[in-house]
Every structure is written in structure tokens, then in C-alpha cells.
Amino acid sequence: MRYASVVVDIATRALDEPFDYVVPEGLAGACVVGATVLVTFSHRHAVGYVVALADEAPAGVEAGRLLPVEAVLAAPAFDEAGARVALWLAREYACPPADAVRLFLAPGQTVKVTRAGEGAPWELVCESSGPVDERWVALGEAAEGFRPRANASRQRQVIEALEAGPMRLAELAATAGAVSQTVAALERRGVVRVWRARHVRGQGGTSLSSAVAARPRELTRGQRAALAAIDEAREAAAGDVVLVDGVTGSGKTEVYLDAIEHALAAGRGAIVLVPEISLTPQTVGRFRSRFGDEVAVLHSRLSAGERFDQWDLARRGEARVVVGARSALFAPVADLGLIVIDEEHEGSYKQDKSPRYHAREVAARLAAERGCALVLGSATPSLESLRRCEVGSWRGARWRRVEMRERPGGARLPEVRVVDMASQFRGGRRSVFSAPLAEALEGVRDRREKAVLLLNRRGFSNFLMCRDCGCVPECPHCSCALTYHERTHTLECHTCGRSWPQRAYPDPTTRCPNCGSRYMAAYGVGTERVEDELRLLLGDGVEVIRMDADATRRKGAHQELLERFDAAECAVLVGTQMIAKGLDFPEVTLVGVVNADTTLKLPDFRAAERTYDLLEQVAGRAGRGGAAGEVIIQTYWADHPAIQAVARHDRDVFLAYELEDRRDSGYPPFSRAANAVVWGRDARAVAASADELARLVREEVGGEGGWEVLGPTDCVKARVKDRVRRHVVVKAPLDADLGPVLSRCAARLPRRQGIRMALDVDAYDFM
Numbered sequence: 001m002r003y004a005s006v007v008v009d010i011a012t013r014a015l016d017e018p019f020d021y022v023v024p025e026g027l028a029g030a031c032v033v034g035a036t037v038l039v040t041f042s043h044r045h046a047v048g049y050v051v052a053l054a055d056e057a058p059a060g061v062e063a064g065r066l067l068p069v070e071a072v073l074a075a076p077a078f079d080e081a082g083a084r085v086a087l088w089l090a091r092e093y094a095c096p097p098a099d100a101v102r103l104f105l106a107p108g109q110t111v112k113v114t115r116a117g118e119g120a121p122w123e124l125v126c127e128s129s130g131p132v133d134e135r136w137v138a139l140g141e142a143a144e145g146f147r148p149r150a151n152a153s154r155q156r157q158v159i160e161a162l163e164a165g166p167m168r169l170a171e172l173a174a175t176a177g178a179v180s181q182t183v184a185a186l187e188r189r190g191v192v193r194v195w196r197a198r199h200v201r202g203q204g205g206t207s208l209s210s211a212v213a214a215r216p217r218e219l220t221r222g223q224r225a226a227l228a229a230i231d232e233a234r235e236a237a238a239g240d241v242v243l244v245d246g247v248t249g250s251g252k253t254e255v256y257l258d259a260i261e262h263a264l265a266a267g268r269g270a271i272v273l274v275p276e277i278s279l280t281p282q283t284v285g286r287f288r289s290r291f292g293d294e295v296a297v298l299h300s301r302l303s304a305g306e307r308f309d310q311w312d313l314a315r316r317g318e319a320r321v322v323v324g325a326r327s328a329l330f331a332p333v334a335d336l337g338l339i340v341i342d343e344e345h346e347g348s349y350k351q352d353k354s355p356r357y358h359a360r361e362v363a364a365r366l367a368a369e370r371g372c373a374l375v376l377g378s379a380t381p382s383l384e385s386l387r388r389c390e391v392g393s394w395r396g397a398r399w400r401r402v403e404m405r406e407r408p409g410g411a412r413l414p415e416v417r418v419v420d421m422a423s424q425f426r427g428g429r430r431s432v433f434s435a436p437l438a439e440a441l442e443g444v445r446d447r448r449e450k451a452v453l454l455l456n457r458r459g460f461s462n463f464l465m466c467r468d469c470g471c472v473p474e475c476p477h478c479s480c481a482l483t484y485h486e487r488t489h490t491l492e493c494h495t496c497g498r499s500w501p502q503r504a505y506p507d508p509t510t511r512c513p514n515c516g517s518r519y520m521a522a523y524g525v526g527t528e529r530v531e532d533e534l535r536l537l538l539g540d541g542v543e544v545i546r547m548d549a550d551a552t553r554r555k556g557a558h559q560e561l562l563e564r565f566d567a568a569e570c571a572v573l574v575g576t577q578m579i580a581k582g583l584d585f586p587e588v589t590l591v592g593v594v595n596a597d598t599t600l601k602l603p604d605f606r607a608a609e610r611t612y613d614l615l616e617q618v619a620g621r622a623g624r625g626g627a628a629g630e631v632i633i634q635t636y637w638a639d640h641p642a643i644q645a646v647a648r649h650d651r652d653v654f655l656a657y658e659l660e661d662r663r664d665s666g667y668p669p670f671s672r673a674a675n676a677v678v679w680g681r682d683a684r685a686v687a688a689s690a691d692e693l694a695r696l697v698r699e700e701v702g703g704e705g706g707w708e709v710l711g712p713t714d715c716v717k718a719r720v721k722d723r724v725r726r727h728v729v730v731k732a733p734l735d736a737d738l739g740p741v742l743s744r745c746a747a748r749l750p751r752r753q754g755i756r757m758a759l760d761v762d763a764y765d766f767m
């Protein structure tokens with residue numbers, strides 16, 4: 001007899017352990033680890049996932065009382081190591097095991113058991129985006145001597161079309177009309193051949209010149225050292241980590257490419273994670289140009305069908321390199337030798353909904369389980385990774401940092417100039433652009449070069465403020481300032497999406513909702529305003545391309561905008577955070593930062609780190625080719641260490657200040673921090689739950705060294721969509737079992753109707 005350990009997928013229950021079932025003889029072949037199965041759980045049908053098998057009945061259980069696995073619903077999506085990582089992830093991030101296991105399933109394949117209502121029968125619903133077959137047609141053996149009859153014009157059309165080569169039936173129908181009967185008739189006589197071929201969705205191309213990775217003639221010294229360290233870590237097969245700490249443009253991508261090549265040569269596959277936002281055709285193109293069809297790509301802008309096809313390429317072993325966003329980590333790559341996380345400092349590697357895992361931490365665990373190497377790359381590594389490398393190890397694996405301080409081929413890091421906007425204002429300048437930035441932009445125009453302008457949008461820019469009473473209109477449903485959109489004259493809530501018509505001063509209809517003053521004026525700047533001012537400054541001869549959330553909403557828009565920038569003779573790319581990373585355009589000689597400090601003021605212990613990362617990254621877009629680059633940073637906070645560090649390309653200026661602060665206040669990288677948020681419509685019930693949670697955690701860890709429970713307090717976003725929000729922040733020592741402690745406390749909390757709770761372990765968002 002075989003026994004299966006099954007994670008039961010029931011959303012409404014906190015089931016934190018797998019359950020045991022008997023595997024009937026008939027299912028022994030299909031019921032393997034990773035398979036989706038149908039089981040009975042407390043008198044109802046439920047879907048589950050097999051996470052382990054055993055030949056012995058589990059200890060302490062009477063084998064005769066175990067229920068059988070009833071059916072196998074889907075082929076295995078993960079192996080034993082994957083199952084172990086999923087169960088670890090559930091513990092570590094205090095989430096239900098089913099949430100963790102679902103990460104590993106085939107994209108778009110959801111199987112659930114539901115019923116229409118109380119008393120109705122249970123039904124099995126399988127939504128899966130399976131593979132798509134396509135029919136192809138070509139001329140057959142009998143085509144040579146075949147002459148269609150004079151009145152058979154359809155036949156003639158089909159044969160003529162196929163003379164150019166095989167075609168998909170759908171394509172043929174698009175050119176020759178309804179052809180299926182004609183094709184069937186011709187097939188019977190052997191004039192044409194029809195066959196099915198698997199069509200793989202999601203393989204778009206690009207014209208971007210920089211989307212190919214020409215192999216450099218020689219690696220730099222730094223690149224060689226990094227490559228050697230990675231090879232060594234891969235051969236050690238123990239989950240060792242190499243942090244490639246390379247300045248912007250130092251050729252980190254080239255290191256990844258070569259390291260993957262070595263892994264492939266040794267018969268091992270690779271997973272490469274890049275931030276969603278930089279999953280541009282440029283990045284993907286560089287991998288495709290080196291590894292061709294060995295590459296599968298996974299990200300959220302693909303349709304479910306496209307994602308399935310790409311995932312399935314990996315499962316079938318046809319693609320041994322998977323490039324993708326966070327979730328690509330769970331792709332079924334066989335014989336994994338290498339996991340690469342590019343821009344490892346990026347906050348987007350932390351998932352902001354359950355399971356709230358961090359890709360770096362899960363990757364480290366996967367690497368240890370699979371015996372492969374983890375490569376982290378960044379010009380601005382996270383303080384966590386820097387710290388672990390300094391210590392030399394973390395959770396039993398070796399952590400090692402390799403520096404790449406130079407750009408290849410004599411390209412220099414750009415000169416950085418910091419412009420104090422307060423003194424610009426005192427000098428009478430009212431434009432979005434300081435005098436030095438305006439001058440530099442004109443220079444780019446006159447020399448027919450390219451520039452990138454960053455608008456630091458996160459934060460409190462672009463709102464209306466009454467100059468008389470200081471009132472800032474807020475969303476009545478969410479406690480956040482409304483964003484002013486100049487083109488549409490609307491105030492919009494970026495939390496709930498509501499909007500209101502409103503005109504800003506000097507429009508005569510303007511009124512402050514609080515005091516009635518006419519001086520409700522726009523404060524801060526938006527991308528649209530910068531775009532307008534740029535056109536005014538530079539005239540017609542310069543192409544201005546705006547890239548922000550609005551301009552890139554449509555599928556493929558991101559790529560089109562980059563292709564336009566690439567093809568232009570002289571252009572300025574204006575954008576938000578999304579332009580800061582990964583772009584490699586050698587013709588860019590100027591980078592301007594319109595407002596550097598908006599992110600410094602966010603109430604978050606990582607605010608300075610994020611600002612430093614963003615500025616250093618965007619500065620790195622300049623001077624990547626032969627011509628020298630220049631960076632101009634406009635700020636009201638010129639002496640802040642984050643800005644000074646960028647100005648001098650010296651991270652230590654920032655680190656010295658920041659690390660002292662973090663150590664004093666007991667924040668990461670010296671401790672762990674979790675955020676537990678409670679929300680609901682009923683403020684009193686929310687307060688009661690939050691109080692209770694804080695009390696339970698204090699009871700459990702009170703008095704233990706290094707633990708600290710802060711709050712509960714109102715969240716910064718104290719109200720979202722009419723729900724009030726309170727939170728408890730828990731700090732714990734680095735080696736603490738933070739996730740399990742929080743799950744235990746949460747499980748003991750009395751249920752209150754309409755009250756929800758989110759546990760965020762190693763949180764990145766404390767708002």
C-alpha cells in the first residue's frame with residue numbers, strides 16, 4: 001500500500017498541515033508528488049496536491065481509517081524538492097500551505113470543487129489553458145502532376161498560395177476564404193498534406209537594436225572574477241550565493257549569460273529573474289539572442305495561454321533557461337544549476353498579496369534544496385544581502401560578494417551635479433527645470449543626442465493644495481491625497497480609482513472645498529506637465545516620449561515606446577520609476593532627475609535606501625556608450641547622504657549613515673520586521689482584533705531578547721475603500737521563527753465578522 005500526504009485546498013479554513021490518504025492500486029502510477037488530486041475532506045469533495053508519498057502508513061494513524069485518493073486531476077507540476085520548499089514557504093510567510101503550493105502549478109490551470117449554493121451538489125470545475133494545436137498545410141506528393149479543373153478556382157487559389165511554402169490553415173483561410181472543404185478534397189488525392197504542429201504562444205520579437213547580446217571580445221577583470229565565483233558555487237552544489245556587486249553598466253548581464261552557458265554545458269538549467277518592470281523586450285532579447293529556443297519567458301503581461309505554453313516548454317525540457325518575473329522561480333526546470341536574480345534590491349521581489357514571499361529568500365531555499373547556485377546582481381545591493389556577505393554566511397549557505405567597479409571598454413560613470421531647487425526658487429526661477437538642467441537639455445538638442453528624465457512619482461507629488469488654508473483634497477473613502485490630472489482636470493484616487501472634476505488655480509471656477517479660496521493650485525509636477533514644458537523648451541526638433549503608468553497600460557505599449565526612443569535621432573524619454581532600470585541605450589548622454597527627494601519623505605524605514613537605489617540606477621543610464629554622460633539631480637535636500645552618495649558614486653557615504661540608523665532602531669538588516677494589518681468597516685471590531693493580536697504576540701515572545709511589538713496604531717493609509725486599518729509591527733532577531741509565531745497568534749484570535757487580517761513577514765510595505 002502507498003500513502004499520500006496531501007495539501008487540501010479549501011480556502012475557508014486555516015489548514016496548516018497536509019493530510020494523509022491511501023493511494024488505491026489503480027492510481028499508483030498517476031498519483032505522484034506534484035499531482036493534483038480529488039479527495040474527501042470532512043464529508044465533502046476537495047482538491048488537493050500530493051506533497052509526499054510513503055510505503056508505510058503514517059505513524060499514529062490507523063491505516064484502515066484513512067480515506068482513499070479518489071482521482072488524479074492534473075499531471076505533476078513539481079517534485080519532492082518543490083514540495084519541501086512550498087511547505088517551508090507556508091511556515092516562513094505564515095500562509096496556508098495551499099497558497100504556497102499553488103505557486104508551483106501550471107499557469108492558468110485551476111481546478112476547484114464548488115457548488116451553486118447550500119445543498120446543491122458539489123461540482124468539479126477545471127479551467128485550464130492547455131496546449132494549442134495548429135493545423136498546417138503544404139503541397140503533397142501528387143501536387144506535381146495535378147491540374148485543377150477550369151471551374152475549380154478555389155483549388156487553384158489554394159495551390160498557388162502553397163507554392164510559396166507551408167502555411168497554417170488559419171492563415172490560408174485568411175487569404176483564400178473558406179477553404180476547409182477544398183483542402184480536405186485535395187488531401188484525399190494527395191495533392192496537399194495536412195498535419196498538426198504545436199504552436200507556442202508568447203514568442204514576440206522586437207526591432208530594438210540593443211536587444212541582441214553580441215559576445216564581447218574580452219571580459220573585464222571584474223567579470224572574470226564574478227564568473228569564476230559563480231562556477232565555483234555551482235560546482236559546490238550546496239546553495240551557495242554570489243552577490244555580483246557591479247556598478248551600472250559594468251556588464252552584469254554578460255556575466256549571467258556566460259554563467260548560464262557554463263551551466264548548460266554541464267547539463268544544468270537556469271532560472272533568471274528580472275523585475276517585472278524591466279522585463280522589456282530588450283532584456284528578453286539579450287537572452288534569446290544567446291540561447292535561442294532554449295529560452296522560455298514568463299511574466300504577467302502574457303495571457304494565461306501564453307504563460308502556459310512557456311511554462312510547458314520548461315516542463316518538457318525543451319527550454320532549459322527560464323527568464324521571468326518573480327513567479328518564474330517556480331518554473332519546472334529540470335536539473336537546475338543556477339538561479340539568477342537581477343536587480344536583487346528591487347522591492348517588487350516581495351509579493352504584496354498572500355503568499356507574501358520574497359523571491360530572494362525563496363530562491364536561497366530552492367538553491368539549497370536543489371543543490372544549485374544563487375547569483376544576486378545589482379549596482380545597489382540590498383542592505384540585507386550586503387550584510388550577509390559581510391558575515392559570510394546565512395542559514396547555512398555561503399554568501400560571497402564580488403565587485404565590478406568598472407565599465408567595460410573605457411566607458412566612464414557619468415558626472416553627477418546636484419542642483420538645490422530652493423536657491424533656484426529664491427533666484428526667481430519658476431520652471432520645472434532648473435537653469436543647469438534646461439541648459440543641458442538644450443545641449444542635447446543642439447548635439448542631436450538623447451536624454452532620460454526621471455520624475456520621482458511615488459510620494460506626494462502632483463496634488464492640489466489651497467494656498468490660503470493648506471487643505472489638500474483627500475479621498476473621502478481612502479485616507480490619501482488625491483492626484484491631480486491636468487489633461488482631464490480631474491482629481492483621482494489612486495487607491496480606489498474614484499475621480500472628481502476639478503480645475504486648478506488660475507481657472508476662475510476653482511474653489512477650495514474647505515475655505516472657498518480661489519488659490520487651489522497644483523503642487524508638485526506630473527509627467528504630463530514635464531512633457532508640456534519640455535516641448536516648450538526644446539521646440540519641434542526633439543521627439544518627446546512619455547512613459548508612465550497611463551502611457552503603458554495597453555499591451556505592447558511599453559515596447560513600442562522604447563522602440564520609438566531607440567529609433568529616434570534625437571529624443572527625450574520622460575518617465576516615472578519604470579525608466580530607471582535596465583535600459584541600455586549608448587546614445588543617452590544626459591539623465592535629469594526632476595524631483596529627487598519625494599521618496600525621502602515617505603514614512604518607511606527603507607525610504608532613504610529606495611531613494612538612493614533609484615537615483616544611482618537612473619544615473620547609470622547615462623554615458624554607457626563612447627560619449628561621456630552627465631547627470632543632473634534637482635532636489636530640496638541636497639545634503640542628504642542618499643543624494644550625496646550618488647553625487648560622488650560612493651555608496652559608503654550612504655551606508656555609514658543608514659546602517660547606524662538601522663542598528664540603533666533595530667531594523668533590518670540587523671533584525672526581522674513583520675507587519676500585521678487588520679481592517680474592516682467596523683472601527684471598534686478592528687481595534688479589538690488588533691489589540692488582541694498585539695497582546696497575544698506579547699504574551700508569546702514578551703521578555704525574549706530581540707523581540708519588540710509596536711502598536712497597534714493606525715496605518716498611514718488609515719482608511720482604504722471605507723475600511724479602517726490598524727497595524728502591529730513585530731521586530732524579531734534574525735534567527736527567530738517569526739512566521740510560525742505570528743500564525744499561532746493569529747489562529748488563536750477570535751473570529752469577528754467582516755474583519756480581515758494580513759500577516760506580512762519581512763515586510764516591505766508598512767503603510
Ligand SMILES: Nc1ncnc2c1ncn2[C@@H]1O[C@H](COP(=O)(O)OP(=O)(O)OP(=O)(O)O)[C@@H](O)[C@H]1O
Nearest residue numbers: 216218219220248249250251252253254408582620
Ligand atoms: N566585456 C565587455 N566588453 C565590452 N562590452 C561589454 C562587455 N560586457 C558588457 N558589455 C556591454 O556593456 C553594456 C553594459 O552591460 P550590461 O547592460 O550587462 O550592464 P549591467 O551591469 O547589467 O548594467 P545595469 O546594472 O546598468 O543594467 C552592454 O551594452 C554590454 O553589451
Ligand SMILES: [Zn+2]
Nearest residue numbers: 475478493496
Ligand atoms: Zn479612494
